[in-house]
Amino acid sequence: VMAFDRVQDRLDEIVSRGAAPAGSVAQVASESDVVVTSLPNDRIFRAVALGAEGVVENARRGAVLMDTSTVSATVSAEVAQAALARGVQYLRTTVSGNGVVAAAAALTVMASGPQAAYDLALPLINTIGRRAFYLGQAEEARLMKLAVNLMISVSAGMIGEALTLGRKSGLDWSKMLEVLASSQVASPMVLYKTPPLKERDFTSTMSAITQTKDVDLILDCAAQSYVPLPLTSAVRGMFQGLISMGGGEDDYIALVKHVETLSGVA
Structure with missing residues (x-):
């Protein structure tokens, strides 16, 4: 509510x-x-x-x-x-x-x-x-909302992979986030998520479980329209992995933690 x-x-x-x-x-x-x-x-x-x-x-x-x-x-x-x-x-x-x-x-x-x-x-x-x-x-508003949430979900996976790649390669966590927030990829979503990510605070504003529900709606809609969504399908698997490892109630941006775990980053 x-x-x-x-x-x-x-x-x-x-x-x-x-x-x-x-x-x-x-x-x-x-x-x-x-x-x-x-x-x-x-x-x-x-x-x-x-x-x-x-x-x-x-x-x-x-x-x-x-x-x-x-x-x-x-x-x-x-x-x-x-x-x-x-x-x-x-x-x-x-x-x-x-x-x-x-x-x-x-x-x-x-x-x-x-x-x-x-x-x-x-x-x-x-x-x-x-x-x-x-x-x-x-139903235009419903479909537009799914399009927006598709981009949010895929962006979460992208952020997780980018930060994990940088961290495992030796980049400083805080400086990485500062650069991203000042770069051409600094969308409102990136700017909103930067402060909690700096503190590694994954308290939910939208849980991974809820975001996965939205991804399922997106994939169902795509199936009805015969639209292939390979990126969204891959992110769906990432969310499922996060949920399976006990992160379902974390914020959806906790995909960062999931990619880190898969990459052997402590």
Whole structure:
């Protein structure tokens, strides 16, 4: 669950006027103009969206279901069909950014679904995101999110291999990271991961298990489209190795440790 300061301020304001927290998903859906969900996987998203006590079954006609989860386009399309039948406007609003970006309400939001729903939800989107992109009427936001996460996952493997190669060849750990953060490969991801890597702090902002779930969604999507993804497939194996060695709850950038272990680096 991602909590954003500006959204929390609004919730505090509502509660201060005497509104009580809802007791169920069905109650939230029945009393809301916009329902925002952020859920970990297909199974839970389907249950919350489509269950008898879920959002679609209990929402008002014309209400907006605004989902920020990273889930498959397949289950998303299933929710879209059910929402259309019930007169619920279903908006896919996937997000990109880390915890620091989220706390600053500066996420990048990728949206797809009915244009009217996007226009209605845009003020809310702007409370969690600095930039918003409307991509189309259907599953475009889901697919764009998978493309972004593909690059993040492969970049994690690349960082692990580069740092291990340098370390085993005798380069200083801190100086390597300083150079990378000042070089042409210094993406926002590299800059965000440099400080914890300097301290070798692998506390999770996104666990290896969760990142592997996203990689599986990417590979499933690629299989449906007959797109070969050899780099992503290789990184999937790296994540599986990290998880098998007890690193599943570490941050996904702990692929560095896994490559070091394979290379005999203490």
